Amino acid sequence: MIHVHHLEKSRSHRILWLLETLELDYEVIVYQRDASTQQAPAALKDVHPxxxxxxxxxxxxxxxxxxAIIDYLLQRYGxxxxQPDSDNTHDWVDYRYWLHYAEGSLMPLLVMQLVFGQLPKRSPWFVKPITQGITRTVNNTFLHPQIKQHLRFIDDYLASHGHFAGPWPSGxxxxxxxxxxxxAATQSLTPYPAIARFIERIEADLAWQRVVERAGPLSMPGS
Known part of the structure; x- marks a missing residue:
């Protein structure tokens, strides 16, 4: 039996989505974030260091x-x-690219944006003007332009391909x-219609709807 150690407001919803898509049996063990620090509980270290x-x-x-989890589940049970057709090299290159791009290129920017967004809120009152200024400068000169560039790149790709690797949804x-x-939880997707359609397809997917019924709706750290 597969056990998913599921932290609220985390990236594990997509693992549940894959399990539901593959129609595999699994159990969910839910962990709550610390209310003050928003960190995972120490109990998760009993599962992984x-x-x-x-x-x-x-x-x-x-x-x-x-x-790694997606790779394992698809290799073991998929x-x-x-996955793309085994004889389609182009789709497999795209598959590998986007599988690694998500955490290697896009998520670091989004996490940095989250951290800087929390910085003024968690600062003592007497340094808030300083941390607000730092956050504003980092956002305006680096994070927002970089994220915008990435979103335009993704939107253009989805507009011409529909999915990230081949003609059907994949890992x-x-x-x-x-x-x-x-x-989508932090900004309007009006400038990115292909991304908006991608998210609409997720929410309409029956496997995703089963995830929401079982684990609750997806919410984001800091929300």
């Missing part, structure tokens, strides 16, 4: 990191589902779901 989520256990195996789409849902 870093105490992060998502992490799954399957028998004696413990697998952490979203991309039977060709949620790459599942991996990309969280960062794009995180963006």
């Amino acid at each position: 870093l105490g992060k989520s998502p992490v799954i256990t399957d028998g004696e195996l413990t697998i952490a990191e979203s991309g 039977q060709g589902r949620c 790459a789409d599942i991996q990309m779901s969280f960062p794009l849902q995180a963006v």
Whole structure:
């Protein structure tokens, strides 16, 4: 039996989505964030030394990191589902690219934006003007232009391809779901209609709806 160690307001919803898509049996073990620090509880370190989520256990195996989990589940249980055709090299290159791009390129920017957004809120009153100024400068000169560039790149790709790797949803789409849902939670997607359509397809997907019924709606750290 697969066990998903699911931290609220985390990236593990997409692992549940893959499990539902593959129609696999699994159990969810829910962890709550600390109300004051928003960090994962120490109990998660009993599962994996870093105490992060998502992490799954399957028998004696413990697998952490979203991309590694997706790779494992598809190799072990996928039977060709949620993957490009084996003979389509172009789609496989796209699949690998987006599977790694989500956490390697896009998420660091979004996490940095979250951290700087929290900085003024968590600063003592007498330094708030300073931290607000730092946050504003970092956002205006670096983060916002970089994120905008990435979103335009993603939107252009989806506009011409529909999905991230081939003609149907794949593990790459599942991996990309969280960062794009995180963006949608913080800003309008009017400038990015293809991304908006991608998220609409997620929300209409029956497997995703089963995830929401079982684990609750996706919410974001800091919300």
